[in-house]
Structures are given as C-alpha cells and as structure tokens.
Amino acid sequence: AQSVTQPDIHITVSEGASLELRCNYSYGATPYLFWYVQSPGQGLQLLLKYFSGDTLVQGIKGFEAEFKRSQSSFNLRKPSVHWSDAAEYFCAVESPFGNEKLTFGTGTRLTIIP
Amino acid sequence: KAGVTQTPRYLIKTRGQQVTLSCSPISGHRSVSWYQQTPGQGLQFLFEYFSETQRNKGNFPGRFSGRQFSNSRSEMNVSTLELGDSALYLCASSLASQTNTEAFFGQGTRLTVV
Numbered sequence: 001a002q003s004v005t006q007p008d009i010h011i012t013v014s015e016g017a018s019l020e021l022r023c024n025y026s027y028g029a030t031p032y033l034f035w036y037v038q039s040p041g042q043g044l045q046l047l048l049k050y051f052s053g054d055t056l057v058q059g060i061k062g063f064e065a066e067f068k069r070s071q072s073s074f075n076l077r078k079p080s081v082h083w084s085d086a087a088e089y090f091c092a093v094e095s096p097f098g099n100e101k102l103t104f105g106t107g108t109r110l111t112i113i114p
Numbered sequence: 115k116a117g118v119t120q121t122p123r124y125l126i127k128t129r130g131q132q133v134t135l136s137c138s139p140i141s142g143h144r145s146v147s148w149y150q151q152t153p154g155q156g157l158q159f160l161f162e163y164f165s166e167t168q169r170n171k172g173n174f175p176g177r178f179s180g181r182q183f184s185n186s187r188s189e190m191n192v193s194t195l196e197l198g199d200s201a202l203y204l205c206a207s208s209l210a211s212q213t214n215t216e217a218f219f220g221q222g223t224r225l226t227v228v
C-alpha cells in the first residue's frame with residue numbers, strides 16, 4: 001500500500017523568506033505525486049503534479065517541487081513567500097496503475113509572519 | 115468552465131439519521147472520488163466511481179455508500195450516522211485517462227452530527 005509522510009506539522013516563515021515543505025512517500029514503484037493547498041473551510045487546489053519526465057516540476061503561484069527517487073521525496077519549494085501563502089499544504093501520491101486513488105499526507109500548516 | 119459543485123455546503127444531522135451528499139463533476143469528467151477529512155484522521159479516500167461503477171474503495175464501513183448517474187453526477191450516502199462521521203466531505207472529479215488523472219476538488223460539504 002502507498003503512504004505519505006509530511007514530517008512537519010506546522011512551519012512558520014517570514015514574508016519574503018524561502019520555503020521548503022518536506023514530503024516522503026512509500027510505494028513499490030514511482031507513483032504519481034501531487035501537492036495540494038487548502039485554505040480554511042475550502043476545498044483542495046492543485047499546486048503541481050509529477051507523472052514522469054523532468055524531476056523538477058513547476059506549479060502555480062511560484063511553487064516548484066523536485067522528485068528524488070533515491071530519497072523517495074517530493075519536496076515543495078518557493079523562493080519568496082507571500083502572506084497569501086498561509087494555508088495548509090498536502091502532499092499526495094496515487095498509483096499509476098489506477099488501483100489506488102490519492103493517499104494524502106497529514107498536511108503542513110504554514111504560517112507567515114510579517 | 116464550471117468547477118466541481120458539491121451540495122449542500124453545510125448540513126446538521128442527528129445521530130441515527132441518514133444523509134445524502136451530492137457532487138456534480140466538471141463537464142466531461144467521468145471519474146468521481148469521495149474523501150473524508152477530519153482533524154484526527156486527515157484526508158481519507160472513501161470510494162471512486164467511473165462510468166456508473168465503483169472502481170476503487172477505501173477502508174470505510176458499509177454505512178458509507180455511493181452511486182454515480184449516467185451524467186457522471188455522484189451521490190454519497192451515510193446511514194445510521196454517528197458522531198464520528200462529522201467531517202468535511204470532499205468530492206473530486208477527473209478525466210481519469212491513461213495520461214491524466216489530475217483531480218479537481220469541490221469546496222466540500224461540512225457535515226455535523228449532533
């Protein structure tokens with residue numbers, strides 16, 4: 001079975017600082033990988049996804065993520081955060097064979113301080 | 115293009131009652147998945163419907179059921195409600211083609227069981 005670990009429950013960064021959110025997965029092959037963001041009381045919005053190919057993936061809102069097969073990781077990065085980036089971030093994996101749908105990590109809550 | 119629409123947005127029910135939630139996917143999307151989000155368990159996959167057939171199922175009791183209609187709209191039903199069923203229920207739709215499984219989420223239905 002697939003699983004996802006987000007080791008950081010809560011991260012606080014200053015506005016304008018860089019950000020890295022960690023994500024590790026467990027799966028027998030290379031899964032599909034996703035990062036979603038959720039604002040309070042809202043649904044999930046897809047930031048970026050990795051299916052195959054280039055391991056550095058660009059997403060919306062200036063986010064990027066790098067897939068590292070050797071480390072089973074898919075960390076999310078942003079060079080300079082904005083106050084509007086405060087939200088909860090979820091890493092997710094999905095089987096490329098269609099037999100297991102999205103499995104989410106427990107999420108990382110991001111707080112931005114001025 | 116309209117997004118995923120979930121109705122109702124908020125619902126309060128009494129223990130022992132049953133409830134039906136509705137999800138209208140993005141036009142052209144044939145796959146609809148349901149997820150439960152709680153503070154304690156996080157985001158958990160309930161089931162996926164594709165072309166009116168349940169294709170994948172998570173680890174939830176039989177009180178949770180769903181169906182999909184020929185227009186791809188989906189309903190989720192929970193019978194004999196328990197306090198622990200209080201959650202945000204999210205629906206996601208996708209093309210579910212071989213090369214694109216990107217899921218688009220609705221804003222969710224917030225169910226409170228009292």
